Amino acid sequence: MKKILSFLLALVLTFSLAACGSPKNGDSKEDVSKTTENNSSQASTQNKDQASSSELKPEEGASLLVWESKGKEGDFIKYVAKEFEKKYGVPVKYEEVGTVDAEGRLAQDGPAGTGADVFAAPHDHTGGLVSSGLIVPNSVYGDRIKKEFMKAAVDGVSYGGKLYGYPTAIETYALFYNKDIFPEAPKTFDEIIAKAKEFNDTDNNKYTFMWDVANAYFSHCFIAGEGGYIFGKGGTDKNDIGIDSKSAIAGAKEMLKLKGILPVNSGDSSSQIVEGLFQEGSVGAMINGPWAVAATKKSGVNFGVATLPLLSDGKHPTGFSGIRTLFVSAYTKYPKAAQLFANFATSKEMLLKRYEITHQIPPVKALMDEPTIKNDEYVAPFLEQAQYAVPMPSIPQMQLVWEPYGAAFAAFWNGESTPEDALKNAAETVREAIKSQE
Incomplete structure (x- = not known):
């Protein structure tokens, strides 16, 4: 009797999985959300079913489409696709789709049945992807991710208490320094300010230190270093906005101490300008990310990378971290194979x-x-800096922050406003924008 019941239960599960297919063209957002919940339940059921097995088994006849940006990231997906097919017999097609474009593409292509089964996107898109019902939780392999990955990566790809993504890389920014100007990496911003007395030559565009001032992604490190934050509860509470808190204002004043050695408007310190001057040897140090290493090497400048210098009170600047992530589409016809691929792609090997x-x-x-x-001198410093970084909030409301927050940095840096007024105006703009969406 037990064997018969087990057989009937397996039969019921098989038909249940078939019924949890991809959302059809014309389904409403509510339908898509229900499908996401069904897929989540399905993944949970699969997890239990596979308790005695180390991994899922792909559906018979499965094939996958994976979206990733072009270049080296795409080369990696091509490599994984070949290895995955060798091991599981599932063919995988790679299609070039930019990570920031994937969410919009899937919203259009998913219902039509032409979207990716697995796709890459920045972790701060997680909230929007969940709210739109475009992805399913990482229910089967979530425990592995939580156990093996850095906390910042786990937090970055989680939303509403559930883990969704499969992290592939962590990025943050650090200090690039010219070794001909700074033989040793400066440990504090006070050292940089002191060096400016002998190096700065503003008439000839020579500055000891520069960064993209009006870019909130970079300048937030000063705010967060003093305890300021974007959203409360680890970036998840849209009703607790901290960019106009006392700590945030203190961070802005700390940042303004550098205006004396960088007497330019924010428009004259864009990333393009800063990188160009650094590469020609006219800037002693700059804040930038690992994406700038290759071009800086190519320029021939004698440089190194180090953690960000300490603030005047000895605190560490706390930069943002970004998590490159793979997600499984809620529209996939092959949820087992898709989850298996995402897990395979994020294995240690x-x-x-x-x-x-x-x-x-x-x-x-x-x-x-x-x-x-x-032992990689251009990678290890970013890894060390990552321990002081916090993931960019991944709730959908984060997209409402960047423009007013960046404008606030420009306003008080350019002397158009006080730090208090600039940050309070930005915070109020964000609060009103969030309220208008409710």
Whole structure:
């Protein structure tokens, strides 16, 4: 009787999985959300069913489409696709789709049945993807991610208490310094200010230190270093906005101490200008990310990378971290194969290979001591800085922050407003924008 019941239960589960197919063209957002919940339940059921097995088994006849940006990231997906097909017999097609474009593309192509099964997107898109019903939770392999990956990566790809993504890399920014100007990496901003007395030559566009002032992504490190924040509860509470808090204002005043050695308007310190001057040897140090290493090497400037200098009170600037992530589409016809691919692509072995291809930092704790990573002078400092970084909030309301927040930095840097007024105006703009969406 037990065998008969087990057979009937397996039969019921099989038909249940078939019934949880992709949302059809014309389904409403409510229908899509229900499908997401069904897929989540399905994944949970699969997890229980596979308790005695190390992994899922792909559906018979499965094939996958994976979206990732072009370049080295795409090269990695091509490599994984070949290895995955060798191991599981599932063909995988790679299509070039930019990570920031994937969400919009899937909203259009998913219902039509032409969207990706697995796709790459920035972690701060997680909230929007969940709210739109475009992705399913990482229910089967979530425990592995939580156990093996850095907390910042886990937090970054979670939303509403559930883990959704499969992290592939963690990025933050650090200090690039010209070794001919700073033989040793400056440990504090006070050292940089002191150096400016002998190096600065504003008439000839020579500055000891520069960064993209009006870019909130970079300048937030000063605010957060003093305890300021975007949203409360670890970036999840849209009703608790902290960019006009006392701590945030203190961080803005700390940042303004650098105006004396960088007497230019924010428009004259864009990333393009800063990188160009640094590469020609006219800037002693700059804030930038690992994406700038290749071009800086190519320029021939004698440079190094180090953690961000300490603020005047000895605190660490707290930059944003970004998590490159794979997500499984709610529209996939092959949820088992799709989850299996995302998990395979983020295994320790595959992410080490990804590092070799992209030189992007894998957010896996076991790889932190990998010699090829920790001994890379252009990678290790970003890894060290990552311990002081916080993930960009991934709730949908974060997209309402960037423009007014960046405008606030420009306003008080350019002397058009006080830090208090600039940040309070930005915070109020964000609060009103959030309220208008409710």
